[in-house]
Amino acid sequence: MANYDVIIKNGTIVTADSIVQGDIAIKDGKIQEVSVGKSIDVAAEKEINAEGLHILPGLIDTHVHFNEPGRTEWEGLETGSRGLAAGGATSFFDMPLNSTPPTINKANLDLKKACAEEKSIVNPYFWGGLVPENIADLKELHENGVIGFKAFMSPSGIADFNHVDDETIFKGMKEIASFGSLLAVHAESTVICDQLAKEKQSQGKTSARDFVESRPIISEIEAVRRIISYAEATGCKLHVVHASSRKVVEVITEAKQRGVDITVETCPHYLALTVKDLEEKGGLAKCCPPLRDEDEVEDLWAAVANGEINVIASDHSPAPASMKTITDNYFEGWGGISGAQSTLNIMLTEGHFKRNLPLEKIVELTATNPAKLFGLTNKGMIAAGYDADLAIVNLNESFELKNEDLFYRHQHSPYVGMTFEGKVTTTIVNGEIVFENGKIIAEGKVNA
Ligand SMILES: NC(=O)N[C@H]1NC(=O)NC1=O
Ligand SMILES: [Zn+2]
Numbered sequence: 123m124a125n126y127d128v129i130i131k132n133g134t135i136v137t138a139d140s141i142v143q144g145d146i147a148i149k150d151g152k153i154q155e156v157s158v159g160k161s162i163d164v165a166a167e168k169e170i171n172a173e174g175l176h177i178l179p180g181l182i183d184t185h186v187h188f189n190e191p192g193r194t195e196w197e198g199l200e201t202g203s204r205g206l207a208a209g210g211a212t213s214f215f216d217m218p219l220n221s222t223p224p225t226i227n228k229a230n231l232d233l234k235k236a237c238a239e240e241k242s243i244v245n246p247y248f249w250g251g252l253v254p255e256n257i258a259d260l261k262e263l264h265e266n267g268v269i270g271f272k273a274f275m276s277p278s279g280i281a282d283f284n285h286v287d288d289e290t291i292f293k294g295m296k297e298i299a300s301f302g303s304l305l306a307v308h309a310e311s312t313v314i315c316d317q318l319a320k321e322k323q324s325q326g327k328t329s330a331r332d333f334v335e336s337r338p339i340i341s342e343i344e345a346v347r348r349i350i351s352y353a354e355a356t357g358c359k360l361h362v363v364h365a366s367s368r369k370v371v372e373v374i375t376e377a378k379q380r381g382v383d384i385t386v387e388t389c390p391h392y393l394a395l396t397v398k399d400l401e402e403k404g405g406l407a408k409c410c411p412p413l414r415d416e417d418e419v420e421d422l423w424a425a426v427a428n429g430e431i432n433v434i435a436s437d438h439s440p441a442p443a444s445m446k447t448i449t450d451n452y453f454e455g456w457g458g459i460s461g462a463q464s465t466l467n468i469m470l471t472e473g474h475f476k477r478n479l480p481l482e483k484i485v486e487l488t489a490t491n492p493a494k495l496f497g498l499t500n501k502g503m504i505a506a507g508y509d510a511d512l513a514i515v516n517l518n519e520s521f522e523l524k525n526e527d528l529f530y531r532h533q534h535s536p537y538v539g540m541t542f543e544g545k546v547t548t549t550i551v552n553g554e555i556v557f558e559n560g561k562i563i564a565e566g567k568v569n570a
């Protein structure tokens with residue numbers, strides 16, 4: 123009789139504060155024992171030899187758009203969660219848009235939960251939406267387990283998910299504060315972006331550079347400053363998603379120092395791609411806020427290294443290839459990066475290997491902080507009692523990402539063609555191996 127379900131032997135165990143050599147024993151979906159310096163010699167149903175491999179807490183991707191139900195032809199819970207598993211992620215927080223209906227009331231949340239229950243091969247969590255029409259629904263969404271609320275301060279690109287006016291922000295934040303949840307914001311200034319876009323388009327200026335100039339860093343800063351004021355006026359906890367520049371992060375850091383309860387996310391694309399990629403790759407590299415120039419990328423890495431960023435998340439927001447094709451007008455075509463499978467690859471290649479970012483820091487930003495900030499008390503850590511959500515990585519293996527490696531509904535990504543150092547060999551979710559040596563092996567799931 124096996125005492126454990128799985129034992130991972132002789133791996134290099136990476137947490138947010140240490141790197142040690144040891145064994146990990148798993149039973150009933152939980153880490154039962156982590157043994158450093160002494161092997162666990164107990165029978166197990168499955169033994170994984172992790173000699174020469176690194177074991178990280180599975181990534182918790184706090185920002186994905188899996189678009190199901192209703193827009194599954196763009197991306198779905200099955201394909202999206204497979205992409206995550208292949209990239210070493212074991213949990214995700216799905217955004218309230220671009221599914222139809224959007225997650226703006228309990229009935230819609232229930233629909234999404236049912237889809238995820240049936241199809242996701244990693245742990246699903248959900249954001250609720252804050253839109254001008256649903257302040258009365260926020261409390262019930264909170265009581266039904268949403269992670270927090272997401273609002274757009276500028277148009278979302280989706281007809282059934284309206285962006286918030288200032289009055290909605292204020293009322294919504296007051297309401298969210300009353301039951302102790304938090305608001306995540308897409309912070310770009312509607313006025314600045316709309317006016318600049320109109321000017322550009324009326325002059326026939328529609329290049330990649332024109333598009334980027336129509337959504338300048340100051341537009342993010344204006345929106346972030348405004349929302350910080352509302353946070354201070356209402357006492358609502360705030361999380362700013364996808365900051366594209368350290369200049370945006372600095373405004374947040376200054377507010378933190380004043381005692382504002384605020385955190386900030388950035389995404390791999392702002393750390394690995396530039397306007398040049400937008401020019402060369404076209405729609406594949408289009409997103410909002412847009413990619414910035416090289417000096418901004420270096421500054422953002424400095425912010426990551428210095429602890430000014432709380433969370434790295436993918437903002438995976440794909441669309442069919444036809445919607446990502448841009449011929450000459452960059453104001454057309456879907457804005458959203460297809461990238462959930464590559465977050466760890468980018469953090470390892472561009473962060474650890476190229477810029478000496480410690481592995482512990484990568485774990486902190488992709489797993490430990492997300493778990494702590496959003497109340498996932500059993501996740502984001504490798505220690506006895508925690509959920510057995512793990513990514514096993516071979517840091518000595520490199521590979522070039524190919525379209526056919528992607529598990530998404532649409533096999534494209536701006537990261538295709540990049541050579542990554544470090545490859546995920548195995549992903550374990552709640553003690554079950556869901557991905558191993560290039561293959562999804564989750565049992566009992568749709569088409570697994
Ligand atoms: N609706 C949606 O997914 N929007 C996302 N895409 C993007 O590039 N930025 C976003 O906020
Ligand atoms: Zn956004």
Ligand SMILES: [Zn+2]
Pocket residue numbers: 185186187217437439
């Ligand atoms: Zn998003």
